[in-house]
Amino acid sequence: MFVSLLTYTPEAERVVATAARLCYADVDCHTLAERSNPDDDRRMIEKVLAIGHHGVLEHAVFSFVTEGVSRALTHQLVRHRLASFAQQSQRYVAFDGGFDYETPKSIAAQPELAARYAEEMKRIAALYADLREAGIAAEDARFILPNASHSRLIMTMNARELRHFFHLRCCNRAQWEIRDLATVMLIEASKVAPVLFKDAGPGCLAGACPEGEMSCGKALEVRRKFSVLLHSPT
Numbered sequence: 001m002f003v004s005l006l007t008y009t010p011e012a013e014r015v016v017a018t019a020a021r022l023c024y025a026d027v028d029c030h031t032l033a034e035r036s037n038p039d040d041d042r043r044m045i046e047k048v049l050a051i052g053h054h055g056v057l058e059h060a061v062f063s064f065v066t067e068g069v070s071r072a073l074t075h076q077l078v079r080h081r082l083a084s085f086a087q088q089s090q091r092y093v094a095f096d097g098g099f100d101y102e103t104p105k106s107i108a109a110q111p112e113l114a115a116r117y118a119e120e121m122k123r124i125a126a127l128y129a130d131l132r133e134a135g136i137a138a139e140d141a142r143f144i145l146p147n148a149s150h151s152r153l154i155m156t157m158n159a160r161e162l163r164h165f166f167h168l169r170c171c172n173r174a175q176w177e178i179r180d181l182a183t184v185m186l187i188e189a190s191k192v193a194p195v196l197f198k199d200a201g202p203g204c205l206a207g208a209c210p211e212g213e214m215s216c217g218k219a220l221e222v223r224r225k226f227s228v229l230l231h232s233p234t
């Protein structure tokens with residue numbers, strides 16, 4: 001899996017804090033932006049996060065690129081309706097030279113099954129090649145490709161949606177591949193906007209696990225993990 005922050009709103013925290021101030025100020029936006037400073041911005045963002053005035057977080061957007069992730073992951077990702085996506089097409093891109101795919105660790109750990117899994121992928125690639133050879137368009141040949149096949153995409157989310165995404169997808173209840181992706185995204189976003197994402201992450205970071213009886217029961221472990229990931233010097 002490769003995931004990286006491609007670009008983001010410059011001075012994201014200043015923009016969000018200025019938007020929040022604008023709601024309560026009788027001076028113009030430029031004056032407010034000029035008066036902004038990191039300490040005041042931090043206090044203002046902490047205040048809007050605490051009182052739930054989360055609309056202003058939408059003024060900061062973050063674009064990530066990800067590659068080498070399975071279609072099983074990207075299918076979950078695109079359920080997040082407030083995000084924007086551009087995904088490599090299996091219609092316009094033909095995989096005549098074969099396709100890359102993901103092997104879950106659970107399968108890789110069992111050599112005999114892992115070998116059969118790899119063999120099956122080879123068979124699929126061979127059939128795909130035969131279909132293409134017979135003149136079948138990529139848009140139809142792709143029907144044989146598995147959930148495991150790799151994809152690449154660019155996704156853009158605003159800070160409010162990202163925080164929601166991290167809440168759901170950094171959680172132990174989320175599937176491992178999307179959880180790994182969300183965790184790296186949270187680390188990357190926190191580096192450039194530490195105040196906006198200071199308390200972001202799975203629900204149990206903020207208190208009791210919101211999953212109720214579906215809880216993984218590992219809240220302490222999860223809190224420790226994110227404390228190390230987000231607050232260790234790099």
Ligand SMILES: Cc1cc2nc3c(=O)[nH]c(=O)nc-3n(C[C@H](O)[C@H](O)[C@H](O)COP(=O)(O)OP(=O)(O)OC[C@H]3O[C@@H](n4cnc5c(N)ncnc54)[C@H](O)[C@@H]3O)c2cc1C
Nearest residue numbers: 076079080081082083161164165168169171172173174175
């Ligand atoms: C652990 C886990 C297991 C899952 N299992 C399944 C499963 O078995 N089957 C399945 O189908 N899905 C499953 N999902 C996907 C899940 O149901 C959601 O589709 C996905 O997480 C996107 O969440 P969302 O709708 O809150 O987020 P987004 O689409 O990112 O939306 C963000 C928020 O905006 C608001 N919003 C967005 N659109 C609307 C709207 N049209 N009307 C009103 N409010 C809106 C809501 O408050 C929403 O929470 C699972 C997700 C998780 C995390």
